[in-house]
Amino acid sequence: MVLEKKVKINDISKIMISYQERVLLKVIRQFEGMPKIEVYDTLQKIEALLPKFDSPLRFDNIKEYIHDPKNNRNIIAVGDVGFCYKEDHCQQLHVYKFKPLIPDLIGGERVYFTTSDDCRLRDFSNVNIKDVFKETHLEFVLFQFMKENTIKRRNRKTKRLLLLELLDKIDPE
16 A cells, blocks of 8 residues: 555656646747847846746736836837847936847847836937937036937947946936
8 A cells, every 4th residue: 555655656746747847848939049148038037027926827917017117117018029128227217128029130239218207118319318308407418428429339348338327427326
């Protein structure tokens, strides 16, 4: 009788392992064709999201959380085409890089930003930056900065946008 119980316990553990393997394969299938660095990035985002939800997980709850920019400004969904991941921020701006769900063959970095007051994504361009800071105490400083630099210029050592470095010097957090 003791022998029968051991066999049953071993059979149950084999079933659990095969179920876990099936779930793992389903998840990994979603990553097929993606560069490994993007998979690591996605897994890190998932790991950061999990503590915020009760078990069992509900897809609709997580989707609602991700789509609400007040809850999570690190990931912003852009319709059904992709997500914007926070790259950097300062007191006035949050800068995001766009990652399409389907790899973009055209290339080029697509960068967006939001402000501390407004959660709408805007293209990271001279026109939009001028528009956001129009009639503020930073307007003339930014105008002078844009005369000498492109808006997407980065510090060679830190790879940080020079605009964010400037804004941090003027109005540190």
